Amino acid sequence: MLNGEKSREAFERAEKVIPGGVNSPVRAFGSVGGTPRFIASAAGPHIVDIDGRRYIDYVCSWGPMILGHAHPEVVAAVQEAAAGGTSFGAATERETLLAEEIVERVPSVEKVRLVSSGTEATMTAVRLARAYTGRDLVVKFDGCYHGHADHFQVRAGSGLATGSIPSGAGIPATAAAATASLPYNDLGAFESLCREQGSELACVIVEPVAANMGVVPPAEGYLQELRRLCDAHGALLIFDEVITGFRVARGGAQELYGVKPDLTCMGKVVGGGLPLGAVGGRALIMDRLAPLGDVYQAGTLSGNPLAVAAGLKTLEVLDRENAFARLEQLGAQLEEGLRGIVERKHLPASVSRVGSLLTLFLSPGPVVDFTSAAAGSRDDFARFFHAMLEHGIYLPPSPFEAWFVSLAHEEAQLAETVAAAERALAM
Ligand code: PMP
Numbered sequence: 001m002l003n004g005e006k007s008r009e010a011f012e013r014a015e016k017v018i019p020g021g022v023n024s025p026v027r028a029f030g031s032v033g034g035t036p037r038f039i040a041s042a043a044g045p046h047i048v049d050i051d052g053r054r055y056i057d058y059v060c061s062w063g064p065m066i067l068g069h070a071h072p073e074v075v076a077a078v079q080e081a082a083a084g085g086t087s088f089g090a091a092t093e094r095e096t097l098l099a100e101e102i103v104e105r106v107p108s109v110e111k112v113r114l115v116s117s118g119t120e121a122t123m124t125a126v127r128l129a130r131a132y133t134g135r136d137l138v139v140k141f142d143g144c145y146h147g148h149a150d151h152f153q154v155r156a157g158s159g160l161a162t163g164s165i166p167s168g169a170g171i172p173a174t175a176a177a178a179t180a181s182l183p184y185n186d187l188g189a190f191e192s193l194c195r196e197q198g199s200e201l202a203c204v205i206v207e208p209v210a211a212n213m214g215v216v217p218p219a220e221g222y223l224q225e226l227r228r229l230c231d232a233h234g235a236l237l238i239f240d241e242v243i244t245g246f247r248v249a250r251g252g253a254q255e256l257y258g259v260k261p262d263l264t265c266m267g268k269v270v271g272g273g274l275p276l277g278a279v280g281g282r283a284l285i286m287d288r289l290a291p292l293g294d295v296y297q298a299g300t301l302s303g304n305p306l307a308v309a310a311g312l313k314t315l316e317v318l319d320r321e322n323a324f325a326r327l328e329q330l331g332a333q334l335e336e337g338l339r340g341i342v343e344r345k346h347l348p349a350s351v352s353r354v355g356s357l358l359t360l361f362l363s364p365g366p367v368v369d370f371t372s373a374a375a376g377s378r379d380d381f382a383r384f385f386h387a388m389l390e391h392g393i394y395l396p397p398s399p400f401e402a403w404f405v406s407l408a409h410e411e412a413q414l415a416e417t418v419a420a421a422e423r424a425l426a427m
Pocket residue numbers: 062117118119120122145146147148207212240241242243267268277
């Protein structure tokens with residue numbers, strides 16, 4: 001490993017005062033081994049570590065940096081907002097502007113509440129669904145991630161039962177007991193649950209394109225059937241569009257697949273790289289939130305002026321740049337390049353992509369759920385990851401993550417990435 005000295009020292013120093021040396025677990029390189037790179041700066045499609053090495057970045061902060069890093073207009077918008085005060089704890093006109101932009105784009109959203117993270121958005125959505133339906137049971141799907149609130153940390157119970165076991169310490173059995181986790185893309189499993197427990201079901205929460213087990217698109221008709229079954233059983237359908245929102249299409253996955261959820265969770269792109277999330281949906285449900293209604297939710301930094309300014313500017317630039325056609329074109333180039341290697345070398349690998357979200361699975365596929373997503377060898381992935389890093393390509397340090405392409409990536413960098421993959425996969 002070249003020149004990793006400064007990162008190594010920084011990591012050792014961090015480990016003394018920060019658990020595991022990082023403020024979010026996957027940054028620690030736990031599943032690939034080695035020392036995480038400490039980042040000094042970033043611009044466009046590149047990040048630079050404190051050892052001075054530059055990488056083409058496919059993490060893109062796990063999604064927010066859809067325009068690339070340090071986009072000059074976003075930086076200027078944040079600077080201007082900061083100069084006028086960084087937080088007031090009182091209403092601002094900018095928040096209404098961002099809410100209007102969201103309502104105009106996302107087909108199912110009539111009203112929206114701004115929060116500070118994706119986790120807050122999903123927590124609020126589930127609380128609203130429980131209040132609105134007067135029921136407790138939540139259905140999620142194996143391999144989907146919805147933030148770190150208690151009731152999402154649930155391992156799939158065998159079969160369809162509730163009473164799942166928590167998958168981490170510190171989570172009361174009672175919090176996990178009201179969550180069922182079912183296989184993704186498996187309508188039969190959900191139909192069975194509906195038959196047995198449909199009258200207890202408050203909501204189904206789903207990533208409309210799963211992107212936290214690697215990219216797994218919904219099977220044809222899957223989202224439509226979830227919608228129909230939720231309606232049939234009086235349950236709400238929640239789309240967690242924290243990754244897909246403002247990325248797979250202007251109005252998110254619900255626009256792409258033509259299915260309207262009752263509630264939508266947003267984050268990442270909508271905050272332009274600053275801490276911001278949002279939950280939105282039908283006015284009748286959203287108006288249950290305090291101060292109008294009886295569902296409590298609040299936040300000191302909610303609708304923060306800097307985050308709102310970054311989000312507004314990001315959405316504006318996306319519209320101006322005809323972004324989604326371009327992102328599709330870039331994603332397709334990367335997919336074709338990687339698929340070409342897999343075919344030429346007859347590798348047991350498969351490429352999965354929706355727009356600018358892509359995963360190279362080191363297993364033959366087809367990848368349709370968590371079981372098939374997890375079929376590849378973790379050691380093979382670790383070797384591939386480190387070889388790519390040596391070639392100057394920064395991939396997500398886990399086989400279960402999406403690669404994020406931004407508008408700042410250019411054809412030449414994608415070609416360089418494919419060439420690096422060709423060499424890395426020859427090892
Ligand atoms: N939902 C999804 C689909 C996510 O990918 C994430 C974060 N990766 C979250 C929710 C949680 O968002 P945050 O990390 O901002 O709390």
